[in-house]
Amino acid sequence: MHVTMTVNGRRVEALAEPRTLLVHFLREELRLTGTHIGCETSHCGACTVDLDGKSVKSCTVFVAQANGAEVTTIEAMAAADGTLHVLQEMFREHHGLQCGWCTPGMIMRAHRLLQENPSPTEAEVRFGLSGNLCRCTGYQNIVKAVLAAAAAMNAQQEAAE
């Protein structure tokens, strides 16, 4: 089928089998390999991307379902000049990653979580990230990074207002 969607602000068109999984379309057709695959069953969240303002696990979304949608992946988080997004900064600052496999999905989910709830408690962060598995960090520093990012983003917001 003919697919069109907006990925990271760029309009893309392609021919794809309707059954193609969104994650494979992103990784193999568009070569956006930051989105990872960890389980193919929607449990691990390594493939989390933003689709029309919601977190989705792109391993269980058909490309046909994403037709016409707006998709954001990890590749769009840093600024064009290479400046890291505050979430990326905080993950680095607080050692919120080790092998890096879960990180793109984790950051994409955290990004959406902070849109949904800009000032989450620790428990809310833990619950909000519970669809994303990490085998390396034990989550403690991920939670710390997300809370620090929330504080930094809120401070930026206040300063702007």
Place this chain on the structure above:
Amino acid sequence: MNAIAQTTAERTAKLKGLGTARKRVEDVRFTQGKGNYVDDIALPGMLFGDFVRSPYAHARVVSVDKEAALATPGVIAVLTAEDLAPLGLHWMPTLAGDKQMVLADGKVLFQGQEIAFVVAEDRYIAADAIEKVEVEYEDLPVVVDPFAALEPDAPVLREDLAGKTEGAHGPRRHHNHIFTWEQGDKAATEAVLAEAAVVAEETIYYHRTHPCPLETCGCVAWMDKITGKLTLWGTFQAPHAVRTVASLISGIAEHNIRVISPDIGGGFGNKVGVYPGYVCSIVASIVTGKPVKWVEDRMDNLMSTAFARDYWMQGKIAATGDGKITGLWCRVTADHGGFDACADPTKFPAGFFNICTGSYDIPVAWLAVDGVYTNKAPGGVAYRCSFRVTEAAYFIERMVDVLAQKLGMDPVELRLKNFIEKEQFPYQSALGWEYDSGDYHTAMEKALAAVDYAGLRREQKQRLAAFERGETRSLMGIGVAFFTEIVGAGPVKNCDILGLGMFDSCEIRIHPTGSAIARLGTISQGQGHATTFAQILASEIGIAADDITIEEGDTDTAPYGLGTYGSRSTPVAGAATAMAGRKIRAKAQMIAAYLLEVHDDDVEWDVDRFAVKGQPERFKTMKEIAFAAYNQAIPGLEPGLEAVSYYDPPNMTYPFGAYICVMDVDVDTGVCTVRRFYALDDCGTRINPMIIEGQVHGGLTEALAIAMGQEIAYDDLGNVTTGTLMDFFVPTAVETPHYETDWTTTPSPHHPIGAKGVGESPNVGGVPCFSNAVIDAFKPFGLTHAQMPHDHWRVWQIANRLGLHG
């Protein structure tokens, strides 16, 4: 000139060397999705391979019909054992001295075993085509219980071994028996048991589980027929060993094989072994002339690649009436699955399980391990621990608790009474190890004070009283574990894998402008080697860590090493790094002396420079020395500034730690909630405290998973019932508690910088700590032991059996 612009402290800080919580250099790429993992590799014309796998755990493969699959558009080839046999690649050697089918040769021995390899233009076509390969099976009786496997009339699993009474590790006494490994003094131990005032006995099962890194295993093989060179990118924890093994089994000369481990998405032992997917990808690339990628899905990973544990441990521990341990006896039945593919040093078929005397001064001990074939997947890797060390630590830390209960002693009091004393190090254990250093009492006392242990026990008593009055349905458990690890394999004299000595290496080149590159024989899988090894070097050679590139994983460029597993990177490659750095410094000293026009012995090292003794204002920095190495003709010295070190450690290192867990156990739901977890680790000299803490958090969470629910379970027909992340427990951020970390520092006396390694300690100590906490909650009702994993259902059953449900 040469004014001292900065203080010593400022210059030291600038290096970001040992002890600095340096931010990780890896993270700039990883946080932006710019890692380069195996599945990210795309080569022109690349094909994709996928396996037809057996649904049966034990069956004869009568026929494989690949016609329909081959007729599918986009399918390039279908390989079976028949195709591999002429190359001698239908079987391959395992790391444990056994052999393993690459593709089913007449029969299958476990569910998920590889039968045919379908090669297609993309992964979707390959997935479709594997459904079209028709396999005719004739099912055979299944054995999933290792004790049943040793019955005289048990089905013969390994027909290829018929009549073989001698295995790689000594005599085989039964057709499903692999080896018996015995250590210690049986007669003396049994004499002690016979006369002891108190003997506690327990059978402790450490269930089968799986390392389950978030990235599954995979590779890309490319045989370039023009150059005759095979390049193999893969999820390898030991790339150099993979190259040697690939050369030995394929007959391709080793210089014509380049193995590259790119970024690896977690390993935890799962990526040590050689899997059929690697071999089939290589053959498929040779056959098709194109690059071939193979990447497992999660079910493939959990069902067929290396599992961990599966040890039945029968124990007896003897003591005097007042709690002095006098002897330890242990008999293990080890379920190795269909092939013996354990990843252990050759001379240690049960790994370093003989560390099972733990942290205690036990005068006499005996241990025997029987390896057994069953209809389960092969493996037996060290899942975030050194070889079989977590099994050993679980065994002794449970046995000590069981003994304390029998003696009516507090488990901490019993531990303190039996710890090896600080003055006894180096300590010779009854089962053959020389512990390098330790200060167990200090660590335990620090932990007790940090959590107010006495206060916790008082609170526990009050909770029990409230429970008995009917005011609460929640019990409180306090788990204590004090572990001793044995890591850093190892001395070449007794540690090798397939004959390759377990040394490791580092090669350093200093560039003319005073920055550097260092390459090592190890490979990071998330441990942050690019960050920490640069710190070791910064402190050794006075070049800032930020100016040092670390590279690993490419066998064409990195020096030979045995890889990263068993917490060996810091103890072995870290030592090699320091030693290579010292060679650089030795040459730098001569260059500095020449430049300063003094004798070599008249200059001394000062953080980042050599200065004339007694005249600190006369010095040459490493930057100046590096340039001089490339632009001056120095009499008697070769140009350049490079060094390599192959480090053969004189001994293992022995990290240790004290862990305490406070758990609330709901007797009606079986839900266990970790209220507090305190972890004190002593890993010797600390390189990067931030990374150490992260390793501890991660290891504890894997321990939590294993103790509280994670298992590879089989039904009686050998079906894997936990083959997806739906059933295989990986904790989320919600179940995972907050951890308090702490440390003491007891350097290793034989390691160049005193470091011991830390990555695996929290798993080794964490599992018994969580498990002891669950069992501790039920001790007042007579429970002495319960088998892991302590999931809700099993904990509910404990409460039910003890009559707590009214």
